[in-house]
Amino acid sequence: MRPGVHVRPASSTDIEDLVDLCLQARNESGLGRQLCSDDRERLSAHLSVLGSVQDGVVLVATCDGEPAGMALCRLLGPGLLSDATVLSLDAVYVRPQSRRRGLGHAMLQAAAEVAEAAGATDVYAAPLPGSRGMQRFLARLGFAPAAAHRVVSTPALQRRLAQDVPVTARRPASRGLEDLIERRRRARARAAGDDERARQAGASMSMQVRRAVQSRRPSSSSTTTS
Structure with missing residues (x-):
């Protein structure tokens, strides 16, 4: 991890910064409601719930002390159709001005440690459509195609x-x-x-x-x- 870059579990004091990151990711992607709500109060409630439930994982990355990235994850399984536990990486986002400083790599390292501690056999990621940079980043880390989502x-x-x-x-x-x-x-x-x-x-x-x-x-x- 590069100097000045840190990743930690999000706390209640990070919620407003995480809402800002979600809205910035929404505007950048152009997917609108398919990515997240544009209602700050609703986003704040969703993030608070995700961070408080047992299987929810919310990671915040800081660069020189400022929130600059986030990773939203969920531990899934075992369930009716599978005995395995997996980590679903629902969102990874880094502010444009903080990219190429190792924040994405640091958050994936933290997510891998969460998966290992939970006994998760695999890590799934759902990169946003058209996000070529994230697609290349995940491919470089060994993520292979598993399924195609349609909406x-x-x-x-x-x-x-x-x-x-x-x-x-x-x-x-x-x-x-x-x-x-x-x-x-x-x-x-x-x-x-x-x-x-x-x-x-x-x-x-x-x-x-x-x-x-x-x-x-x-x-x-x-x-x-x-």
Whole structure:
């Protein structure tokens, strides 16, 4: 670590300086709300909570006694899907005027020591999109690609879900309607067939009755003798 550069856990007296660093990182990145809130009170509350919970780690780096950088971390796991504990490095930021003085390296050294003490098997980092300097810095320290994050606003996702209904999701409703129509068609056919068979049965019965009556009737051409 270079002379004049120090890294330590943040205390309650550092919160306002950390809020300033967060807002400066937000303005520099251009990501807006995807990075953090622009509300100072909300940021102050979030940082206070992160620094007070058991698995939260907030590191502040000072250069010549002035706060110049921060690292926000969380210890994750073990959980339902993994027995391992990992350190998630959610944010690393150094003021532009304090860069190239070893602050980033010093904060990563402190984060590695936190990970080792907690038994964390890996350290994950989520550098900001477009932050080429941070990407190169992490790659130089051995960080390899692990996953790609994508983001969408909730209203936009809901609109797309409503518009882009998968074919497999549409089939049950249409198939059910077709089945209903087919069942009704078969029912009508059976009903029509039953009526025809009943009519034919009735006609056959009437014919049999007429024949029986005719066979019992005396012939008009026969004569009787005494």
